[in-house]
Amino acid sequence: MAPVYANANRRPPLAVVRGDGEFLFDAHGNKYFDAVSSWWVNIHGHSNPTIAQAIANQALELEHVMFAGVTHPPAALLAEKLIQHAPAPMAKVFYSDNGSTAIEVALKMAFQYWQNKGMGAKKRVVALEGGYHGDTFGAMAAGRSSGFYDPFTPWLFQVDFIPTGICACTEEEALAALDQLLATSAEEIAALILEPLIQGASGMRFMRAAHVAELCKRCEAAGVLVIFDEVFTAFGRTGTLFSADQVAQFGGHADIICISKGLTGGFMPMAATLTSQAVYDAFLSDQVGHALLHGHSYTANPLGCAAALASLALFNEESTWANIRHIEATHQRWLPTLACHPLIENPRVCGTVAAFELKSSHSQCGLGYGSNASQWIRQTFLELGIVVRPLGNTVYWVPPYCTTPETLENAYQTLIQVLQRWGTLIAPGPGSELF
Numbered sequence: 001m002a003p004v005y006a007n008a009n010r011r012p013p014l015a016v017v018r019g020d021g022e023f024l025f026d027a028h029g030n031k032y033f034d035a036v037s038s039w040w041v042n043i044h045g046h047s048n049p050t051i052a053q054a055i056a057n058q059a060l061e062l063e064h065v066m067f068a069g070v071t072h073p074p075a076a077l078l079a080e081k082l083i084q085h086a087p088a089p090m091a092k093v094f095y096s097d098n099g100s101t102a103i104e105v106a107l108k109m110a111f112q113y114w115q116n117k118g119m120g121a122k123k124r125v126v127a128l129e130g131g132y133h134g135d136t137f138g139a140m141a142a143g144r145s146s147g148f149y150d151p152f153t154p155w156l157f158q159v160d161f162i163p164t165g166i167c168a169c170t171e172e173e174a175l176a177a178l179d180q181l182l183a184t185s186a187e188e189i190a191a192l193i194l195e196p197l198i199q200g201a202s203g204m205r206f207m208r209a210a211h212v213a214e215l216c217k218r219c220e221a222a223g224v225l226v227i228f229d230e231v232f233t234a235f236g237r238t239g240t241l242f243s244a245d246q247v248a249q250f251g252g253h254a255d256i257i258c259i260s261k262g263l264t265g266g267f268m269p270m271a272a273t274l275t276s277q278a279v280y281d282a283f284l285s286d287q288v289g290h291a292l293l294h295g296h297s298y299t300a301n302p303l304g305c306a307a308a309l310a311s312l313a314l315f316n317e318e319s320t321w322a323n324i325r326h327i328e329a330t331h332q333r334w335l336p337t338l339a340c341h342p343l344i345e346n347p348r349v350c351g352t353v354a355a356f357e358l359k360s361s362h363s364q365c366g367l368g369y370g371s372n373a374s375q376w377i378r379q380t381f382l383e384l385g386i387v388v389r390p391l392g393n394t395v396y397w398v399p400p401y402c403t404t405p406e407t408l409e410n411a412y413q414t415l416i417q418v419l420q421r422w423g424t425l426i427a428p429g430p431g432s433e434l435f
């Protein structure tokens, strides 16, 4: 068997020299639709002039200063705006510099919260199976079951995993698993961490807001903190500014919310861990040991704050929300077509995110992350002018909000072409052994 792309991992990267709106350009002037918003960070389009100008202005005023014993207007203003927009009970902001560090801060905050309250026995973490929270050690421990960390498992701390309530397990079974854990061990559990509404990296797995709310309510009743990892799902991705807004409609609330990716509109690496007044108050003390001693060189970088303020301001414009709605409408319009397609299963839409699985039963090949088939899909879309990044056999669109209806429509037409080629490739007969 000769794999099509035996050296797939050694393919030269796409050399991008410019970005404009929903498009990327290589050195030869070829144009690509960034259908995954550059790993989900870009929300208002590449090189957005409003955000670019805000960064330039800030750079001429103050580019950076350490954030220990020092503060500055962009950080203070951004914290104020984030809290204005965030759902209750968010009241305080802790800055860091990427999604993984936002998670580390959240976990450390939860652990130390209980220690500061004299309840240090509460040190276990509960997470949902398949959740992904980043690549630092705490984040890897909480996301261990996503399957990305095999070489590092000996170093990951123990985490209790409960089912998500999707796929093989029902919501009732998932709630029962949490109930049982809380009944026997609540006094040892510090926090439950989860990605509300969408588990991103493990394959765009959708959860109902009502179910997430039930998980939250049970934790609240049992005295367990809830951490929402909204690194992917915040800033309009699921149709509301925070996914927590939709959970709140069913009476569920987080104590801590992690944000990054879209925070700066995709311009600057930056993150924030939001929390409630009650959690914050547990750190107020005359003893330095009660403080959350966590800081990065670039914490609250003023350029990042300026970008985030400009990005947030764009959500005050009705056109941003109109764009979000038109993306969802286009996804919804294509759903029935995808649902009938013989090579597709489980097409689904949540806000601006659309995803489906390629039917693996049609092929002899594994469709795992980094598999030859997955590489083939990525390469074929690229040749047709679209950047995608399948998660195993899950293909998805996560476009920047400025994506025009024509661009998205063309992407769906291209998808149909790719599926035709895929069908020929995996059909029994000569060539089917290529994978």
Ligand SMILES: Cc1ncc(COP(=O)(O)O)c(C=O)c1O
Pocket: 098, 099, 100, 101, 103, 132, 133, 134, 135, 195, 200, 201, 229, 230, 231, 232, 260, 261
């Ligand atoms: C839900 C979620 N949490 C955390 C992270 C980690 O973010 P970062 O890559 O910025 O460290 C990611 C990254 O994809 C993510 O999707």
